[in-house]
Structures are given as C-alpha cells and as structure tokens.
Amino acid sequence: MLKTGLAILNAYIQTPASLHFYKRMKEELGSLGVALDYKTNSEILSYITSNGDLFAKEMEKYDFVLYLDKDLYVSEMLAKAGVKLFDSAEAIRLCDDKMLTYISLSNSGIKMPKTISAPLNYAGIDDEAFVKQVAKELSFPIVAKDNFGSLGKEVYLIKNYDELVSFEKEHKFSAHLYQQFIESSKGHDFRIIVINGKVVASMKRSNDNGDFRSNVAQGGHGEAIELPASFAEAAEKAAKILNLDYCGVDILDNEEGNPVLCEVNSNAFLQEIERITGKNIAGVYAKHIVDTLK
16 A cells, blocks of 8 residues: 655755755655655644644644654654654654763763763853863863754864863853864764664765864765774664664774764765765665555
8 A cells, every 4th residue: 555754854944965865765765656745844733732632733644754854842743643753753852962862872882972061051150160170071172062953063173271161151051062072083984874773875074174074064075985894883783772763873983993973863964975875875764664664
C-alpha cells in the first residue's frame, strides 16, 4: 500500500542545502512508491485545546514526518499526537542542544574535548569567579559555543583572558559552553553520515581560509577519504546512544590521530557529501524509512 510522508522545514531559514535535502528525499522515496509532501513549521497547526488535549491539524493523512527542522515544540507535539518522526523528537532535542549531546554521550568511552557548561544567568550579574575557573581548566585558545546553533555559526575561538571576560558578559543570558581547543584538528574535521546505526559515507572537511571551523557553510570543502575504523566506531556508537535514524557526526583528530567527537547533527545536509563520495545517501535513508514503516 502506498504511503505518504510530510517533510517539515523551517519557515524562516530555508537554505539551498535544506531544500536540496528535501528534493533528494522526495526523489528517492518516490522511487520506492512513497509520496513526500512539504510544509514549514509555521504551517503545522499543532496546539493544546482548552480541554488540555493535543491537536495536530491534518496529520492523520500522513504515515510519517521527515523532520528537517529544529523546532522542538512542534516535534514534541507531533510525537505525542502519535506521528512517526524521522528523527524522533527526543533525538532531535538531544542533538539541538550541544550541551545535552555531550552529557548524553558522557561515560560511554567516546573521547570528547574537555567541556564546561556556563551556568544559566537570570540576574545579569557578571561572575568573574566562574571565568577564572574556565581559564584555569582550559588553556587558551578556548572554543566557545552557543548551545543552539548550526552551520558553524555561534562558534568562537577565544584567544586570551580579556576576550573570555568580554564573551561571558555578552553571552551571559544565553545557554553556552566552553571547550578545549583541539589544535591538531584546526581547520579540518571528518563528517560521517550514519543511518540506522551504520556508517554510510564520510569525508574530510578542510578550510583553507585560516578559519578554525571546517563547515562547508564557513568556506570549508570536502574530500573523499578512507575512514579509519576507530572513527567509524565512535560515530556509530554516538548515533546509537542518541537513537538517531539519520545523522552527521563531526569528529576531530587529536595529536595521536585518535577520534575526538565534536558534534552530532540530526539534520546533516547531504548535497556536498553525496557529490564528493558518489554515495546515494538519500536512497539509503529512504529505504530505512520504508523498512521501518513496514
């Protein structure tokens, strides 16, 4: 029996890469006899009624949702309404918040940069005692990240104590973290696509413009590589712990050449990595969705 899915994208930020993701999935699902409609998160009218019931308008016509957004409230409401999401609302929640990602993966044997969560500041008080602790625990330069962000945005390199003080003052009202800078991986990392717990494709991303970030959106470029087994194992382990159907795992390499997990992205774009590797990533993901629905 033919099935129909719905791709949900953000209403306000639709990049060529996100639209390409949708078009590729529509194409590959279509080849398997599955239709894929398109809506934005602002077009999905999900709400809680005056009786306290959850309402999701017109979702009964869809067998699943391909969730290509990060709107946690819409995903949670759809999940509670019984809609099958790829990825799940819980997996998206854990990946969208970088600090929750690191906490979820801690005590699992996966190497990560030393990470300090900045305390939530509701009063606007400057806390230099905390800043001094960060400087003591992490040598400069220090990586600072907003907990919510993608495409390499809201990721900063702090070079000295004065910059650290200024950054903390400017970001004290937002959730953020501080992290050890992996010097050996400056300007490059490894993007690994994992589907259903298995590595499907990988590439090395490099930035030749002097930027410490390797994201394609920040000027990085990809090249096909033969992925070391230890990197594949770390990526697959992270994906399984976070219970992701599909993800892109970003891994750094330390001075010994061992994998150090940087981030996990539940909606990692596939245009560049399909082009670089020649792998039909969308086809593998589409088949996983169909097999899961069966």
